[in-house]
Amino acid sequence: MLHHPLEIPNRVRPGPSISARSVAGPEGTVYLSATSQINISMTNGGKTTLTNSLLKSLPNCCVIHQDDFFKPQDQIAVGEDGFKQWDVLESLDMEAMLSTVQAWMSSPRKFARAHGVSVQLDASDTHILILEGFLLYSYKPLVDLYSRRYFLTVPYEECKWRRSTRRYMVPDPPGLFDGHVWPMYQKYKREMEANGVEVVYLDGTKSREELFHQVLEDIQNSLLNRS
Numbered sequence: 513m514l515h516h517p518l519e520i521p522n523r524v525r526p527g528p529s530i531s532a533r534s535v536a537g538p539e540g541t542v543y544l545s546a547t548s549q550i551n552i553s554m555t556n557g558g559k560t561t562l563t564n565s566l567l568k569s570l571p572n573c574c575v576i577h578q579d580d581f582f583k584p585q586d587q588i589a590v591g592e593d594g595f596k597q598w599d600v601l602e603s604l605d606m607e608a609m610l611s612t613v614q615a616w617m618s619s620p621r622k623f624a625r626a627h628g629v630s631v632q633l634d635a636s637d638t639h640i641l642i643l644e645g646f647l648l649y650s651y652k653p654l655v656d657l658y659s660r661r662y663f664l665t666v667p668y669e670e671c672k673w674r675r676s677t678r679r680y681m682v683p684d685p686p687g688l689f690d691g692h693v694w695p696m697y698q699k700y701k702r703e704m705e706a707n708g709v710e711v712v713y714l715d716g717t718k719s720r721e722e723l724f725h726q727v728l729e730d731i732q733n734s735l736l737n738r739s
C-alpha cells in the first residue's frame with residue numbers, strides 16, 4: 513500500500529512506506545534518460561515539505577523516508593545522559609534502507625510498479641529516487657550512491673522552535689533537543705565535513721516556494737548535464 517506522506521496523520525507511518533508518483537514534465541521540459549538518487553537532510557529543516565513538492569513535479573519519482581527505518585523502541589540504547597539515543601546511526605536499520613535503495617536501483621520501473629505506481633511510458637525513461645532523512649551522509653554505503661546531496665540548514669533557535677511544534681511517534685522528553693538532538697546534529701555534520709562529503713547547502717529559512725524552485729531547477733539541470 514502506498515502512502516503519500518501528507519496523508520499520514522501525525523507523520524506516523526506503519527513500516528517502510530514508499531511514495532511514488534508518475535507525472536508528465538512541464539510542456540517543453542526535456543528529461544533525459546537517467547536514473548538519479550537525490551538526498552535531503554537535517555531534522556526540521558523542511559525536508560518533508562520540500563520532498564512533497566518535488567514528488568509532484570518530477571517524473572517517475574519515488575521517495576524513501578529514513579525515519580521509516582528506526583529500530584523498535586526497545587532496541588534504542590539509553591545514553592549516559594539518560595536520553596534514548598534516537599539521533600545516532602545505530603538507531604536506524606541502515607542495512608534495510610540500503611537494500612530498499614538497491615531494489616530501486618536494480619529496476620526503478622519494477623520497483624515503482626511493485627509499490628502500486630503506474631509508470632509513465634515515454635521515450636525519456638527518467639526515474640528519480642529521493643531519499644529524505646536527517647542522517648543520510650554518515651552511512652558510507654549509501655553516501656557513495658547519491659547523484660545529488662542537499663543539506664537543508666536552519667539556525668538553532670528556528671530548529672528548536674519548529675521541533676517544539678512537532679509530535680513524533682515517540683514524543684520528545686523535556687530537554688531532548690538540547691541534550692541529544694542538537695549535539696548529535698552538530699557531531700554528524702562535523703564528521704560529514706571532515707570526510708569531505710560534498711553537499712549542496714540550502715537555507716531552510718527561505719520560503720517553501722523559493723526552496724522548491726531552486727531545487728527543482730538544480731535537479732533538472734543536473735539531469736540535462738548527465739547526457
Ligand SMILES: Nc1ncnc2c1ncn2[C@@H]1O[C@H](COP(=O)(O)OP(=O)(O)O)[C@@H](O)[C@H]1O
Binds near residue numbers: 558559674
Ligand atoms: N521553508 C519553510 N519555512 C518555514 N517553515 C517551514 C519551511 N519548510 C517547512 N516548514 C515547517 O517546519 C516544520 C518542519 O517541516 P518538515 O518539512 O516536516 O521538516 P523535516 O521533514 O525536515 O523534519 C513544519 O511545521 C513545516 O511546516
Ligand SMILES: NC(=O)c1ccc[n+]([C@@H]2O[C@H](COP(=O)(O)O)[C@@H](O)[C@H]2O)c1
Binds near residue numbers: 555579582598681693
Ligand atoms: N519516527 C520515530 O520513530 C522517532 C522516534 C523518536 C524520535 N524521532 C526523531 O525523529 C527525528 C528525525 O525525523 P525528522 O527529520 O522528520 O525530524 C530525529 O531527530 C529523532 O529524534 C523519531
